[in-house]
Amino acid sequence: MSTKSKIITFSIVIGVVILAILLNYISSELYSLKYWNPIRRVYFKNTFVKAEVVDTAEKIEQGLAGRRELLENRGMLFAMPKNDFQRFWMKGMQFAIDIIWIERGRVIGCEKNISPQDDRVFTSPSAAGLVLEVPEGFCDRYDVNINDQAGIQ
Numbered sequence: 001m002s003t004k005s006k007i008i009t010f011s012i013v014i015g016v017v018i019l020a021i022l023l024n025y026i027s028s029e030l031y032s033l034k035y036w037n038p039i040r041r042v043y044f045k046n047t048f049v050k051a052e053v054v055d056t057a058e059k060i061e062q063g064l065a066g067r068r069e070l071l072e073n074r075g076m077l078f079a080m081p082k083n084d085f086q087r088f089w090m091k092g093m094q095f096a097i098d099i100i101w102i103e104r105g106r107v108i109g110c111e112k113n114i115s116p117q118d119d120r121v122f123t124s125p126s127a128a129g130l131v132l133e134v135p136e137g138f139c140d141r142y143d144v145n146i147n148d149q150a151g152i153q
Helices: 003-030 057-062
Strands: 039-044 047-054 074-084 097-103 106-114 128-135
Touching: 039 074, 047 057, 047 128, 057 074
Parallel strands: 047 074
Antiparallel strands: 039 047, 074 128, 097 106, 097 128
């Protein structure tokens, strides 16, 4: 193999690797490839969460049920069809979470450290258009409180 052929082969391999890295980054910023949910960033005062957005009745009902884990600074943002009191339960969950109730860009409540064995129904403190599920302990780790701003991009 000539030096020119080696350089071309090496350049192609490097180009493919760079393209794969770029596509992986873009997909992690825009869509969850496994579940094909769009990704949005939810910002709080000192952190943000990359959250899968679900907005259909089927995906809202499924939520995170059946998944094995939720990585740090990841979440699921439920864009509810009606701005109303929202009710969530842990049916089918395999890990603990915090639930953050959001209305008009503000946190209106946090349910913390909810075990997958908890059979209660959790209701938002008032009408909420968005609900964010995050890993257990998130609200305490990042000092997320009622009336904090919650920006979404």
